[in-house]
Amino acid sequence: MTLALSIKQLRKSYANGFEALKGVDLEVAEGDFFALLGPNGAGKSTTIGILSTLVTKSSGRVQVFGHDLDTDPLALKRCIGLVPQEFNFNQFETAQNILTTQAGYYGIKLKDARVRAEELLKQLGLWDKRDVASRMLSGGMKRRLMIARALMHRPRLLILDEPTAGVDIELRRSMWEYLTELNEQGTTIILTTHYLEEAEQLCRNIAIIDHGCIVENTSMRALLGQLSKETFLLDLKETQSVVPELEGYPAQLLDECTLQVQVEKHRGLTDLFTQLSAQGIEVLSLRNKSNRLEELFVSLVEKNLSGDQA
Amino acid sequence: MSTELKSNLVALQTIVYREARRFLRIWPQTLLPPAITMVLYFVIFGNLIGSQIGDMHGFTYMQYIVPGLIMMSVITNSYSNVVSSFFSAKFQHSIEELMVSPVSPHTILIGFVMGGILRGLGVAVIVTLLSLFFTDLQVHNLTITMVVIVCTSAVFALGGFLNAVFARNFDDISIIPSFVLTPLTYLGGVFYSIDMLGPFWKTISLANPILHMVNAFRYGILGVSDIDISVAIGLMLLTTLILYVVCVRLLISGRGMRT
Structure with a gap:
């Protein structure tokens, strides 16, 4: 080479x-x-x-x-x-x-x-x-x-x-x-x-x-x-006042119609949609919160920073 | 011819061409002012005051001051061409184009100096042509005239380069012309012969390098001088060499250009 x-x-x-x-x-x-x-x-x-x-x-x-x-x-x-x-x-x-x-x-x-x-x-x-x-x-x-x-x-x-x-x-x-x-x-x-x-x-x-x-x-x-988890933003059809209970998927409401969910790579998305569907929550669209590389970049830089401080 | 040498010759041609293009593009700032200033000198000092003064070393006062005034234009323009061009390149960071390219520091320096010489000679031609409207001029020794004008131009182009390397803002490039070059030029025998001075001031005047340049040039044109021509030319060549070595070392070290 x-x-x-x-x-x-x-x-x-x-x-x-x-x-x-x-x-x-x-x-x-x-x-x-x-x-x-x-x-x-x-x-x-x-x-x-x-x-x-x-x-x-x-x-x-x-x-x-x-x-x-x-x-x-x-x-x-x-x-x-x-x-x-x-x-x-x-x-x-x-x-x-x-x-x-x-x-x-x-x-x-x-x-x-x-x-x-x-x-x-x-x-x-x-x-x-x-x-x-x-x-x-x-x-x-x-x-x-x-x-x-x-x-x-x-x-x-x-x-x-x-x-x-x-x-x-x-x-x-x-x-x-x-x-x-x-x-x-x-x-x-x-x-x-x-x-x-x-x-x-x-x-x-x-x-x-x-x-x-x-x-x-x-x-x-x-x-x-190396990316072990990704963060997705879900646009919901109807407004929600409380965060739905999603087992294995840490979630938070960014506003009444936007749900942020962390998905570990091995879990996939199928189970997430099953749980949402069971609770009667319809999803209009789905998108990455940030670029995949950006998530890795931030985690690597943060790791380096904490290493420095230690 | 080696590839490296060929490449540097093209680069030299490029730098000189770029420098000439620069001062020709802004001719109202570079070529016109010395022409107007010198016409005023010819009218006021040469015609009006000069007619009351009488002969100097066998020449009319107008004839006597013309070589000094040409030299004054050469000094100012050679200096200001290089100092403003190189400092502007530093200020705009366009000097980085040259620093990252495979051009040798010698080529860079010679290119800028040749640009200064070109403008100096260009202005000298303009001022000489204008002087012919006021008096007759005959060249006593063309070789000495050319050697002196090119050497003087080179010395001040190198001086301008040195100033630009150390300058950090636009004020820094006007200090030397205003407070050093102008007084030395006025006291450098442009308008008078040092024979008119007392022994003390005559001796002091000999320390002024511009006096030697002006007199050497006057010798080339008129055949009269207050000082020894060979000493003057020797001093100019030595100064050119010393300044060249200093400037090229500064370029190699990247002073003011590299961090």
């Missing part, structure tokens, strides 16, 4: 003494679509900052496609395309100039850069806006422009730091499709996001980082397999 990314014992301490990374070990295989999740301040952006050389590591080893950050940083940089969290392009330049300039930094001649820029601007629906100053673009367009910029030099590893933050649902889904296609064409993708549904939809493998440590690193399927 060729590794796109190998991180060993990565540590970062800032001048004020804050230890952002406490010995992170991480491997991402070539061709993977990998999610790096964690709460705010967990160390995701610091890790990405070190990979892209915007943050200087305190110790540890980083390799991208075998190129070492310490001994071969230029080759490492050539392999990476970075889509940062914040807009970081020149607000006064046009979309097309931003792309061709970026290509020039990677040694791509202007003539070739123009062809590549046209291709990407068309793919990402920005061709009509190519001569517009980037500050005039909408938030979603700016996000797409950053993706196009990161792809100008055809990187083997694309790192996206919350690429869909502030993007509407329709656009987010079209970006998912684009990223999936890109991954299918062979680009390894590492994604950080706060939308856990996004990670569940797109990623095959996942690492969860908290307080500068990796608390989970496994496949998405294995992680979701």
Whole structure:
């Protein structure tokens, strides 16, 4: 297996003494679509900052496609395309100039850069806006422009730091499709996001980082397999004033018509509906209270927090 | 030629092209003001006051001050081009585009400096053309003129880069031009010969690097100077080298750009 990314014992301490990374070990295989999740301040952006050389590591080893950050940083940089969290392009330049300039930094001649820029601007629906100053673009367009910029030099590893933050649902889904296609064409993708549904939809493998440590690193399927219970919301046909007695299913009324029920995986839903039916309660619809991954994420982070406090 | 070198040459071309595009796009802020200011200097100091002063080293006062005024424009514009461009890139975080790319720190620095030199030379051409409406000019030594103007431009472009690296806000990029460059330029023999000063002030003036640059340039244009040209050119080359080494080290360390 060729590794796109190998991180060993990565540590970062800032001048004020804050230890952002406490010995992170991480491997991402070539061709993977990998999610790096964690709460705010967990160390995701610091890790990405070190990979892209915007943050200087305190110790540890980083390799991208075998190129070492310490001994071969230029080759490492050539392999990476970075889509940062914040807009970081020149607000006064046009979309097309931003792309061709970026290509020039990677040694791509202007003539070739123009062809590549046209291709990407068309793919990402920005061709009509190519001569517009980037500050005039909408938030979603700016996000797409950053993706196009990161792809100008055809990187083997694309790192996206919350690429869909502030993007509407329709656009987010079209970006998912684009990223999936890109991954299918062979680009390894590492994604950080706060939308856990996004990670569940797109990623095959996942690492969860908290307080500068990796608390989970496994496949998405294995992680979701750990889920022992799910919380469902039931919309009831008729109003209820008291919580119905449901054996084996802890329940509470959120309002007169909404019942929240915890269902352990081995129990299933059939018995729940039998009990409700026996009590004459009709259910109009059923939905997950939260995303499955979100429940796991919260439980893992909480477990880590209680471990810290202990 | 190695792939790395080829790639860096394309990157250098890209940075210089981007810098030129920037100062040409905002020409009312970059090219027009020095043209207007210098025309005012020519009219007021050259024509109105200069006609009352008489000859200086065998030239009319207007002819005498033109090289100094060209130099003044070169110094200000080379400096402000790099300081504002690099600081804006830091401020908008667009400098990260360069930091994450495989461009060598030398290429980045040379690119910004060449941008500063280009603007300095562009303004020099504009000011020189305008001066021809007021007086006749003949170039005494083209090689010295070009060496001095490029070296001066490089020194101040590097100075601007240094300022931008340490600047934390927009106030920080106006302090040096206002409180250091302008006084040194006015006291750098643009409007007078240091032979007019007493021994004490003459000696003090020799410590002003701009005096050497202005006189070396005046020598290139008119063939007269208050100081030794070889010392002036040597000082400029040495200063360029020292500033280059300091700036490139700051870039490698990522000062003000990496955490």
